[in-house]
Amino acid sequence: MKKVWIYAVITAFVGILSGCLDNNNSYDYKQINEMQGGANNFGNFSTEYSVFSGQELKLEPTFKFTMDSISPDVSYEWYLNHKLLTEETGPTYTFLSDRGGTYEVTFAVQDNKTGVKFSSSTFVKVRSVYQRGWVILSEENGRSVLHFIIPDTYKYSVTYNGTTFMRDSLVYHEVRRDIVPDLGTNPVGLMNNIGDMDYSGDYGIEVYDELVVKQDTWVELNGNTFEREVYTYQEFGDVSQVPEDFSPVEAAMTYSAKAVRDKNGQIYWENKGDVTDFHAGFYTPVGLNNNTLFSRLFEAYKFNQHYTNVFLALTKEDNSFVGILDLGYAYGGTTITENSSYSSGNVYAITEESATHFSNVEKEVVDARPVPYESSNDISSAEACWVALLKNDANQYDLWYFTLKGSKTKVTCEDFYENSLGVISDYRDMAVFGNKRYTVIANGNQLYYYQFGSDYWTGTEYKGNLQPLGEAFPSKIKSLSCIDVENNTYLQKYPYNGQLGVALEDGSFYIFGVEETKNEETGVCTGAKIKQLFPNETTSEENKNFGKIVDVLYKLGRGMDYMSFSF
Structure with a gap:
């Protein structure tokens, strides 16, 4: 019994001693200096940037600690593609690259008192100055000449429904003239071949577009x-396969098929x-549909x-619209399967349930x-x-808007x-x-606005009148083109204006x-006006x-930019 009492006293003494040691240790721990709002709460530091090759991008992240928020004792690190930039030790970093591609830039800030480090990364996409922009095709003494106007972005603050946020707009300060030597002769027009865009990122690729210049030799x-x-004539493979007297006048090109119509009215398919x-x-050097003649492609x-899987053409004999199938698709890779494309190139009359708009127009x-x-911007x-x-012989015009399947x-x-x-x-032209x-329709030297189709959500059908858009120009209009950007991606409410x-x-x-x-409520346009963006105060x-x-x-530039500009 006495031994039990002695053991109890010893156990109590060890417990008291251990508690004292624990208390002494607790007086020496350090409070962690956290970042306000969370570890990744850096301000003025977007998750993605887009710049031209050779264009500087100054990164200036902001942050605040829960302790020492006014003058923190910190050190900085910058990483490019996970590699430490030993010479970059300040709070800012100027990114610059002459090579296109996507670069990961990581910013890290360390609290020197505790050794705790916080970091965040952004992806900088470096694109060629010619990936996106306005192309102007001119003729100079019979020579084809390309000029290019480069878009840049300008950030500004907007308040919408009580929320203030940063927006981007496109500005134009740089023009490149006569950029392609020995381009060709007797220019006729331009065409954009967009190609695949790997929308879901399955293949890890970004296919940028191709510019087709229509001239003596396309x-x-x-x-x-x-x-x-x-x-273009080289796309027949061997010179001996090029059709006699081949001279293209129109073309349609997708990521899975190509069609070109020559001056004789035949369409060749690829x-x-x-x-x-x-x-x-x-x-194929044989005209489509047993050498059927077409007046338009x-x-x-x-x-x-599979939704957009048809080309549109007009037959020469009876002035009928027809659909040319384009069913090719790639499953689980980039190769277009023969099983999906074996019917591509077949020509069919366009059928309707209760009308015949498309035959013998x-x-x-x-x-x-x-x-x-x-409707969902996908x-x-x-x-x-x-x-x-x-139009009819009296220059009375009709507008058709239709969907093909x-x-x-x-x-x-x-x-x-x-x-x-x-x-x-x-x-003159339309955009x-x-x-x-x-x-937007050009009539002589005057622009007109016309809303078409119907509102997906309300079912309202747009049937208005041509509205004059802006003042008359001092010269007749030659050509129109447009940027058809959709809603801003931040709120999906505050719209970007289209550019013309x-x-x-x-x-x-x-x-x-x-x-x-x-x-x-209805989405019906009650008025439209234009605001000049180029030439501007910087234009020579x-x-x-x-x-x-x-x-x-x-x-x-790529299919991804068809509905929204990647700023």
């Missing part, structure tokens, strides 16, 4: 460098082999899914433009929509709207804003923002005129 230029990739290669295939866009088809539209699942202009055995029209525009006495659902490029016959070129005023006199302009085009 040429297809690399979208990043403007270097010649191929002359099934491509790879979605990442603009030239993975050859044109219209451009087409295809964005990764009595009016002259002036033009037709692809305007893929998707362009990869956009349907094949079109806007067509038709192709399958392996037919092409059908699912939605059709027909609106009368009235008399257009001197039609179609498919996402925003309006078109206008080339005049006197050599002038303008860029305008198109500002719409709409009824909030030389860059206000581009000689004898043949055509203008806003070059997208």
Whole structure:
């Protein structure tokens, strides 16, 4: 019994001693200096930036600690693609690269008192100065000349519904003139070949566009460098396969197929082999559909899914619209499967449930433009929509807006709207804003705005009148093009204005923002005006005129930028 009591006393004594030791240790611990708002709460530090090659980007992150927030005792580190930049030890870093690609930049700040380090990363996409922008094609003594206007971004503060946030807008301060030596002769026009865009990031690739210059000898230029990739006639493979007297006048190109119409009216078809290669295939030297003659072949866009799977053409014999299947697709890779594309190139009359708009069209088809539209802003699942202009002998114009759906055995029209525009006495060109659902038509030296289609959410059908847009120009309009950007990606409410490029016959070129005023309930436009963005206060006199302009085009860069500009 006495031993038990002794053991109890010893145990109690050890416990008291241990407690004293624990108390002594507790007096010496350090309080952690946290970052206000969390470890990744750096201000003025976006998750992604986009710059041109050779363009400086100054990164100036801001932060606050919970302790010593006014004058913290800290040190800084910067990493480029996970490699420590030993010479960069300050709170700012100026990024600069002459090579295109995506770079990861990491900023780290360490509290020197505790040794605790906080870091955050951003991805900087470096693009060629020619990836996106306005291309102007001019003729100089018979020579084809390309000029390029480079877009840049400007950040400014906006308050919307009580919330203040930063927005970007496009500005234009730099012009490159005559950028491609020995381009060719007798220019006619421009075309943008967009290609695949790997929308979901399955392949880890970004395919940028290709610029097609229509001239005596058509040429297809690399979208990043403007270097010649191929002359169009070389796409037949062997010179002996080029059709006799071949001279292309129109083309349609998607990531899975190509079609080109020559001056004799025949369309030559190419099934491509790879979605990442603009030239993975050859044109068949036999005219499409047993050498059927076509009077028109219209451009087409295809964005990764089966929804946009048809080209639009017009037969010469009976002036009928037809659909040409484009069903090719890549499953689980970049190779376009034969199983998906074996029906591509088949030509079908366009069928409707209760009407026959497309066969034996009595009016002259002036033009037709692809305007893929998707209500949820996911362009990869956009349907094949079109806007067509038709006129009679009295210059009375109609606008058609319709959706086509192709399958392996037919092409059908699912939605059709027909609106009368009235008399257009001197039609020059049109720019179609498919996402925003309006078109701008040039009549002589005057622009007109017209809203088409219907509102997806309310079902309201737009049937208004041509509205004059801005004042008359001092010269007749030669060509139009547009940037059809959609809503800002931060709030999905505050819209970006579409931008319109206008080339005049006197050599002038303008860029305008198109500002719409709409009824909030119905979406019907009640007024539209334009705001000049180029030329601006920085534009030199030389860059206000581009000689004898043949055509203008806003070059997208990639399919991802069809609906929103990646600032």
